[in-house]
Amino acid sequence: LSQLPGWSLRWDGSIVITTGNDDALGVYTCTPYNSYGTAGESRPTRVLLKDPPTFTVHPKEEYFQEVGRELVIPCAAHGDPPPTITWLKVGATALGTSWALLAGGLSPRLSPCPSACRCSRVTSFPPCGPMGVLLPPTGTSPHAVTNVSVLPLLLAANISWEPGFDGGYFQRFSVWYTPLVKHPPRAHHDWVSLSVPVGAQHLLVENLQPDMSYQFSVLAQNKLGSGPFSQIVTSVPRGFPVTTVPPEPPAITVHIFLSPPRALTANETLRGVLLQWQPPAQLSGPLSGYALELRQDKGGWEVLDRSIPGTKTQVLVPGLIK
Secondary structure, eight states: OTTSTTEEEOTTSOEEESSOSGGGOEEEOOOOEETTEEOOOOOOEEEOOOOOOEEEEOOOSOOOOOTTSOOOBOOEEEOSSOOOEEEEETTOSSOOTTEEEETTEEEESSSOOSSOEEEEESSSSOOOOOTTSOOOOOSSOOOOOEEEEEEEEBTEEEEEEEOOOOTTSOOEEEEEEEEOOSSOSSSSOOOEEEEOOTTOSEEEEOSOOTTOOEEEEEEEEETTEEOOOOOOEEEOOBOOOOOOOOOOOOOOOOOOOBOOOEEEEEEEOSSSEEEEEEOOSOBSSOOOEEEEEEOSTTSOOEEEEEEEETTOOEEEETTOOO
């Protein structure tokens, strides 16, 4: 039952059919269950709908026959209960004795129809139109829409269709949809219905979840009731595009080849010790500077100056003991 739009199961076990149409016809049984089992099925109950009959055979626009020959004008309809066909000659109170009704068709025996005739089904609705103008059957609920298509969009879907016969009255449409959930919170998920603007044959359904399957169906209605639901179409709305960030390239270890300064000398002057040297013999890049360290005897090294420019090759250190 969850596959039918507008059908749901109430808390007390009753079936709720939002819109009565051909889908509701049939015989039903219900079965109660609890932790101890079941008492079996109920007696069958039949659902019938009060729907006017529909034409299966229409009279043609015009008939031509020679004088004195028999002419059979067909007219047939079906419905539940089976309809009875009656004929009316436009402008006459009743048909003459030269007319006979044969299995729903009208047969003038002696002369051609001198004026327009029309046939009608035994219902409370208007008869068909005068001959010479071909009219579709009237007085019924609308037929199902056809060619339902769903165009998936970003978090939305555009549903379009082709209307069926309107039953002779103005018809309006509604779009029904429901998500397909693998493990729904209850036995029957709800269908959501959206009204379609008058005259439109498409509807944009928004605020859908991305990458989730949805079922869509279209229902036509007129003043006499609802037609059958259209076939169910399944579609998946598009989500936001995923932007792939390329991985960072692996770190590259740069080996710098740098030999120590050469020919370091120390000369005592009146202002301190003058240190002189020559630049390294091997360089793999520009020299940024020098650092000066010292130690006493076998003690640890201490940094005196780490910001000696790379262009200098001597430095005066005051207060040292040579």
